[in-house]
Amino acid sequence: MTETIKSIAKDLKSSSHAIAFTGAGISAESGIATYRGQGGVWTKYDPNIYANINHFLEDPTYYWNFFKDVRYPMISGAKPNPGHLALAELENAGKLAAVITQNIDELHQQAGSKSVIELHGTTKSYYCLSCSKRFDFDAVYAMAGKANPPPCSDCQGMIRPDVVFFGESLKTAVLRSAFEKAQQCDFIFAIGSSLVVYPAADIPAQAKRAGAKLTIINKDPTPLDSVADYVLREASGEVLPQVVQQLKQT
Secondary structure, three states, X not given: OHHHHHHHHHHHHHOOOEEEEEOHHHXXXXXXXXXXXXXXXXXOOOHHHHOEXXXXXXXXXXXXXXXXXXXXXXXXXXXXXXXXXXXXXXXHOOOOOEEEEOOOOOHHHHHOOOOEEEOOEEEEEEEEOOOOOEXXXXXXXXXXXXXXXXXXXXXXXXXXXXXXXXXXXXXHHXXXXXXXXXXHOOEEEEEOOOOOOXXXXXXXHHHHHOOXXXXXXXXXXXXXXXXXXXXXXXXXXXXXXXXXXXXHHO
């Protein structure tokens, strides 16, 4: 793996516009369970109910049970891992223009990344569908402990998370910005993503089609492995700090 790390660092150093695309795998290294697979969140709670906008609007109690039982305990205690910190360090050093993430946990921001495009929104923010009042993660958890569903404290309206539910489209401006970054970049990390959820998964593919070097860091195979310049079946928390260190040496 050492020679591959050296090659990745060399290409990254010579790049003028590098970006990263991240999925659930990088957050899993911080203790946030992935959705699919054995032990995943979807083995306990049906995403076609808690994550579906129509079910949520009809009866949000299932979502709020999931929130209290799984989402809040899992995310409130999570901390950025060395992979998140390495990406923030690369941005701070001027070698990473942006992080495009499928994750909703804000761990990239906690790590220090400033240019973060959240494709699916953030579970740290909530708002009332009636009056638009906003609520933070801790406040809404306290409210959910008193009532299910928790009503807006101003108008008693329905509160929802600032995430993209199944049945909703990704925000046009957010998606456009992500694809523009992919089109412009000359180097892209695809980290911790199965690269099967579209349209998000097409972002690394778009970058590759535009001529960018593609480095995939994921423990399982992806549909883009055959066209990637580098494929590492390792934890991002192991690989990315090595890339940063090698970059400093070169």
